[in-house]
Amino acid sequence: MYQQFNEQFAAATRQFADTAAQVNRLALDNAEAVFGLQIAAIEDRVNATFAFFGEAAEARDFDALKTLFPKGVQVARENVERAVSTGQEAFGRTLKTNEAIAELAKSQVETAAKATQANVEKATKAAAKAAAPAATAAK
Structure with missing residues (x-):
């Protein structure tokens, strides 16, 4: 009886470890993708901002500064739009990852329930x- 219990416990532990490894892989893949997405967005926006600052440094008179104002507003607007879209995309990826993790957990619970029911x-x-x-001997 103890041997059977030990085997069941070992199998459940292996299954839990495999599931934990899958969850960790999903979480790390998501973190890597989100980090790469954010780094790309930062790089793009830093390049645009420094290009604007380069133009601003070359401005020598008031008319040049007047033409820079709309460009500055455009750069700021693009920075905000990119930050928002990056945040939304990161949130979407994280949501999909969490759904995949929940699906793994659900399948593990269903598997455990079936095994328990069978036992x-x-x-x-x-x-x-x-x-x-x-009962027949008691009669």
Whole structure:
């Protein structure tokens, strides 16, 4: 009996470790993708901002500064838009990853429930089988 319990416990532990490894892989893949997405957005926006600052440094008179104002507003607007879109994309990727993790957890719970149900049915049949000769002997 202890051997059977130990085998079931070892199998459950292996299954849990495999699931934990899958969850960790999904989480790390998501973190890597989100980090890369954010780095690309920062790089793009820093390049645009420094290009604007380069133009601003070359301005020598008031008319040049007047033409820079709309460009500055455009750069600021693009920076905000890119930050928002990057945040939304990162949120979407994270949401999909969390759904995948939840699906893994759901499948593990279903598998454990099926295994438990099978063990209960097996034990019930064994108990009924053992009780049948005792019931006939009592008559």
